Amino acid sequence: MAKVILTGDRPTGKLHIGHYVGSLRRRVQLQNEGDYDRMFVFMADVQALTDNADNPEKIRQNIIEVALDYLAAGLDPEKCVLFIQSQIPELAELTTYLMNLVSVARLQRNPTVKTEIKMRGFSQGEGEEEEANNSQRKGLPVGFFCYPISQAADITLFKANCVPAGEDQRPMLEQTRELVHSFNSTYGEVLVEPEILLPDNQACLRLPGTDGSAKMSKSLGNCIYLSDSADEVWQKVRGMYTDPTHLRVDDPGHLEGNCVFTYLDAFCTDEDFAEFWPEYANLDELKAHYTKGGLGDMKCKKFLNQVLNKTLEPMRVRRHELEQDIPAIYEILKKGTEQAREVAAQTMDEVRRAMRIDYFNDAELIAEQAARFKAE
Ligand code: ATP
Ligand code: MG
Numbered sequence: 001m002a003k004v005i006l007t008g009d010r011p012t013g014k015l016h017i018g019h020y021v022g023s024l025r026r027r028v029q030l031q032n033e034g035d036y037d038r039m040f041v042f043m044a045d046v047q048a049l050t051d052n053a054d055n056p057e058k059i060r061q062n063i064i065e066v067a068l069d070y071l072a073a074g075l076d077p078e079k080c081v082l083f084i085q086s087q088i089p090e091l092a093e094l095t096t097y098l099m100n101l102v103s104v105a106r107l108q109r110n111p112t113v114k115t116e117i118k119m120r121g122f123s124q125g126e127g128e129e130e131e132a133n134n135s136q137r138k139g140l141p142v143g144f145f146c147y148p149i150s151q152a153a154d155i156t157l158f159k160a161n162c163v164p165a166g167e168d169q170r171p172m173l174e175q176t177r178e179l180v181h182s183f184n185s186t187y188g189e190v191l192v193e194p195e196i197l198l199p200d201n202q203a204c205l206r207l208p209g210t211d212g213s214a215k216m217s218k219s220l221g222n223c224i225y226l227s228d229s230a231d232e233v234w235q236k237v238r239g240m241y242t243d244p245t246h247l248r249v250d251d252p253g254h255l256e257g258n259c260v261f262t263y264l265d266a267f268c269t270d271e272d273f274a275e276f277w278p279e280y281a282n283l284d285e286l287k288a289h290y291t292k293g294g295l296g297d298m299k300c301k302k303f304l305n306q307v308l309n310k311t312l313e314p315m316r317v318r319r320h321e322l323e324q325d326i327p328a329i330y331e332i333l334k335k336g337t338e339q340a341r342e343v344a345a346q347t348m349d350e351v352r353r354a355m356r357i358d359y360f361n362d363a364e365l366i367a368e369q370a371a372r373f374k375a376e
Contacts, residue, residue: 022166
């Protein structure tokens with residue numbers, strides 16, 4: 001079977017190092033290894049609008065920011081198709097049909113959607129709706145509630161079978177697989193069941209924010225952005241949450257929930273030690289010293305800053321070059337979108353045929369109906 005890779009990001013802000021370790025780094029690796037038939041990366045503006053309906057300008061502005069981040073991080077439009085979700089009307093069409101194959105109760109059980117509804121303060125249900133009106137809380141938009149279905153359409157329209165993503169996407173992939181199963185058993189084998197490709201490093205499954213909170217997220221303002229300047233990165237690393245009980249250098253330090261060490265887990269390699277801190281051979285040695293006591297936070301932060309900048313500096317340089325020709329970036333997205341639409345149209349032909357709604361392309365149907373009415 002062909003190997004088709006697909007992933008996307010919501011253009012709600014610039015990309016941060018959580019996106020990078022959770023998915024983008026893997027995409028670039030897969031792209032460069034070249035072991036695939038097709039690779040698609042897209043900006044999920046339709047999904048971004050599900051909770052930003054009143055702020056389309058935010059999405060419009062961030063399309064180019066995300067595109068610059070993609071290219072700066074190493075995605076290559078010659079090797080992967082970059083496109084914009086809203087410009088593929090077939091996605092909306094497939095979403096509509098998939099909606100008939102999943103129950104409201106099943107959608108309500110999706111743990112990621114549950115968390116995100118809570119995070120955004122959307123109210124649900126009749127009683128709550130009234131309360132929401134009084135407290136200015138917003139009611140849950142139908143579009144937001146249904147976004148896992150639209151995400152299933154994103155994946156299946158391109159027959160993707162490999163989706164490199166962070167852990168929050170696991171329930172989406174599960175739901176997509178169920179939908180594929182349901183579609184294929186109802187209408188015939190057309191869609192393909194995807195697999196999630198999670199980061200193999202535990203720290204990257206869900207990178208915490210610089211404030212120590214559960215997830216680095218654009219919406220929470222606790223991010224180190226791929227495009228931050230070296231100075232901004234240092235300010236953020238310096239202020240990073242570590243271990244509140246590690247007051248004096250001699251105190252034993254704790255690694256649990258300590259962002260500096262989580263980020264080192266996600267980013268540093270033995271070569272980084274050789275280059276920046278040869279006193280230690282690897283992260284295990286550094287951790288052992290830290291937990292024993294006698295190693296200050298500031299030294300570790302300086303090292304983390306060097307490690308991060310080693311990855312981020314080449315991206316900054318590339319981004320700066322790319323920013324000099326913005327029309328060329330839109331041209332890349334336009335071309336990618338055209339390529340994606342060709343694939344989308346092919347799958348939709350198959351979907352319509354399987355669903356028996358290809359009325360005008362089915363000569364047999366027309367002949368059959370003609371014969372039936374003649375006979376009567
Ligand atoms: P928003 O706050 O608008 O939802 P987000 O920061 O959660 O934005 P998404 O666009 O929802 O970002 O996620 C894009 C991809 O990046 C997904 O594959 C997701 O799993 C991954 N990702 C996002 N944040 C993290 C993180 N902190 N750690 C690991 N992966 C992440
Ligand atoms: Mg998200």
